[in-house]
Amino acid sequence: xxxxxxxxxxxxxxxxxxxxxxxxxxxxxxxxxxxxxxxxxxxxxxxxxxxxxxxxxxxxxxxxxxxxxxxxx
Numbered sequence: 487x488x489x490x491x492x493x494x495x496x497x498x499x500x501x502x503x504x505x506x507x508x509x510x511x512x513x514x515x516x517x518x519x520x521x522x523x524x525x526x527x528x529x530x531x532x533x534x535x536x537x538x539x540x541x542x543x544x545x546x547x548x549x550x551x552x553x554x555x556x557x558x559x
Contacts, residue, residue: 513557
């Protein structure tokens with residue numbers, strides 16, 4: 487599991503978004519974000535400097551970019 491700030495998290499997404507590499511994202515009950523990539527690899531992130539509503543907002547932005555997001559309320 488990767489722990490990082492919200493800024494670091496959003497910056498690290500850019501290469502994956504540009505390459506259409508993300509298959510889906512799941513937001514679990516603990517607020518962790520689980521990425522599933524098109525090659526079958528998964529990666530888990532825990533953003534340490536924000537609350538769940540802020541994490542959900544980031545996930546909604548990703549959903550608007552065409553990524554399947556599971557676990558949003």
